[in-house]
Amino acid sequence: MKTNLQIEGMSCEACVRFVAMALQSIDGVDRAMVDLNSKRAEVEGDNYRVEDLIEAVEEEGYSAKVEA
Numbered sequence: 001m002k003t004n005l006q007i008e009g010m011s012c013e014a015c016v017r018f019v020a021m022a023l024q025s026i027d028g029v030d031r032a033m034v035d036l037n038s039k040r041a042e043v044e045g046d047n048y049r050v051e052d053l054i055e056a057v058e059e060e061g062y063s064a065k066v067e068a
């Protein structure tokens with residue numbers, strides 16, 4: 001499965017790394033690509049819960065929502 005997220009609150013490459021690490025730590029996530037300029041994250045994997053992705057990003061102090 002694949003999920004595109006819109007991330008709010010990232011201001012530098014360190015933020016990008018925090019968000020990417022948080023997403024990659026979720027069970028079932030194989031890959032998380034985070035882009036600062038577009039404020040987007042693309043997550044790939046199997047059987048992860050989308051709510052877990054959002055929660056992990058929020059725990060790092062950013063906000064996330066699923067892209068329509």
Ligand SMILES: [Cu+2]
Pocket residue numbers: 010011012013014015016
């Ligand atoms: Cu930063």
